[in-house]
Amino acid sequence: MSKIMPISGFPEWSPANRVVEQYFLDRIRRTFELHGFASLETRAVEPLDTLLSKGETSKEVYLLRRLQADADDPRGASDAQLGLHFDLTVPFARYVVENAGKLQFPFRRYQIQKVWRGERPQEGRYREFYQCDIDIVDRDTLPAHYEAEIPLVIGDVFAGLPLPKATIQVNNRKILEGFYRGLGIADPMETMRIVDKLDRIGPAGVLAELVAGGVTEAQAKACLALAEISTADGSFADEVAKLGVTDPLLEEGLAELLAVVETAAAHSPRLCRAELKIARGLDYYTGTVYETSLAGYERFGSVCSGGRYDNLASSGSDRFPGVGISIGLSRLLGVMFGQGALSASRGVPTCVLVALTADSDRPAAMRTAAALRARGIAVEISPSAAKFGKQIRYAERRGIPFVWFSGPEGESVKDIRSGDQVGADAAAWTPPAEDLNPTVSGPIG
């Protein structure tokens, strides 16, 4: 086996960090289920034309080719048109259209899978990562109350994780588009794309790009004034009004954003902010958009983003408007691991190591292990009847908290951290709850 080395952009966690990841996956999934989202997994591949049908990520697609396609299968060439999915929204929209006749609408699903993007290696961005998505799609029309529900689900998710306080920043693209139109700007979509760069290139950079694109300086300054509005309550509407722009789409967007912010404030105070600079890069959003920042980690960008899309899933005259959001789990964990901010109490599930006095004890040790496992306690048996000191070090190196001994005087279990050893019966002994399974600790928000 030659050239054993990491591949840039394809992270592999250590067993201890994998414990943290699995803990996050379990908590996220459980919260999604408590809110009535059904699990879905779609295939990893989509036809290239599906992948290219929306948005600006086409250049990041990985295409597949069968190694032996040319040699043994003239039809293998068709595989060249399959690519790995780069997000879970486009495959979900395809799944909804394909299975519309079998699904119940509104359809609430969660989807937790890896996605792949053929980023340039030198950018240091992940090329394989987990996304955790929820979406609600309906047939023909989608009631606005779902746009207020999505951030509350995400608020529950983050409240259940050992992370700093999460803030969901909400905006509505109708506000941006309507405001730009009301200003007399000819290409509001292009303006949105430039304003979306605000955090990267700053106000002066945005101003310059807007003016270079044919927007007047007065219009550009008004766009920046709109982007500066940030409120924890419904007062953003007053601040927009002060800018003196009127437009029917703007009014519609303001009313929708007000409903989202006020619903959030009523059910989860301090969760959401109206943040009028949020635009989201993807083309397919048509209304509410979300980004999420963690206190103290704002510079790493949004860890959970999404929005409403009215035109992503359609088939002939059938339309399936939806709203959804995606937690970028691998990216979030990569940042937290990089800061040393999350850790697991141990990297193995094992709670008890059964020690061996002699190799001939192995059958008895297997019965002890089975009795403990039957009560939900994770157990390994010592690899060999080495000296007890060596067997204890085996447990220590792995973080296994307890070692089980059998001797002429009966059975006993030792907490190898404290050294306490007590008589014990495999049919009855139970470890302290905090030692039963690995635990995860981090900066609680």
Next chain:
Amino acid sequence: MSKIMPISGFPEWSPANRVVEQYFLDRIRRTFELHGFASLETRAVEPLDTLLSKGETSKEVYLLRRLQADADDPRGASDAQLGLHFDLTVPFARYVVENAGKLQFPFRRYQIQKVWRGERPQEGRYREFYQCDIDIVDRDTLPAHYEAEIPLVIGDVFAGLPLPKATIQVNNRKILEGFYRGLGIADPMETMRIVDKLDRIGPAGVLAELVAGGVTEAQAKACLALAEISTADGSFADEVAKLGVTDPLLEEGLAELLAVVETAAAHSPRLCRAELKIARGLDYYTGTVYETSLAGYERFGSVCSGGRYDNLASSGSDRFPGVGISIGLSRLLGVMFGQGALSASRGVPTCVLVALTADSDRPAAMRTAAALRARGIAVEISPSAAKFGKQIRYAERRGIPFVWFSGPEGESVKDIRSGDQVGADAAAWTPPAEDLNPTVSGPIG
């Protein structure tokens, strides 16, 4: 979005079947953890030379290519040498070598991920599927007791799943190789590959192929006689002795197989059989090999296979012998779904639908939902304040068992299957345990 259709070989389960799959994944994982296996996930891609370094599956590899590789990145061509993994053993061996300095040996890990094989579409085989693997690797030497442990773990897994009785068929390649050598056959590996086809081409076919390959008819008949040996206990050794072939490697293999079969018999009667026709196609096995059949489903082949490999992971003078086994979960579920043999009680996690008397009730309904969720009950709120009959049908169509009502006379909850309706308090009411989460039923073994 054009050409919306399934892609052959890439299964996507319905929400209800996905409930079954998730149930299986959870139970398998939990049993692996109870036996002290740590979770690991490796990247989906490996360098092509890693994928091609072992075995005969090279033609089934999917290679990756960045869509824009030629246009924007001269180094993108290197991605052409990345392929999707076709199993979890080869990536695990690579991971062990790459991280040997950081791992504790013996290293016990489980790995549950999708794998991809570029099979010809017309064969009707899956091209994307879940495998659930456990392996134990050690440095330099691996004690034989691990070969007896692996089938006991798998026995626990299958005992916890709603499936027919599982039987693990065990053999040892040293028996086959030693016996063939003892017979005077020059190429035992080629003989093994031909005998491995026994179930597909029958004894006459194997005989013909062996003779065509230069083996005498007497030798070929002895090979077939060996392959016919199948015992539930250690008596296979006597039956082999009757064939009158002696060889040191044969004796070694018989002793190893005896240990596996007798350990299994002592701890899990009826779990294992010595089945001397089992050879496994992959080149990398060097000792014990396993296959698993389900009672009544034998014709669908092995659902869980593996073995011992002494040379898969090595780096310079470091060797990491291992033993492992893999449950082919997607294939198993595909067979069971195809037979209508497994089903979920509902396709949504939701236990309670909170009905709305008026749209203005939504905030109160959200508080009711939050109170129920805080106690682990999955809840959705009705999409709209439609007539109660319509809201109940919404629940019925999804299999949601309970609908929650608020009215002037207080709150109540209705079991829509029985029609029973009782007064209830969201801070205290609990559904019957069997209704809390979806349940899975099948042919218990």
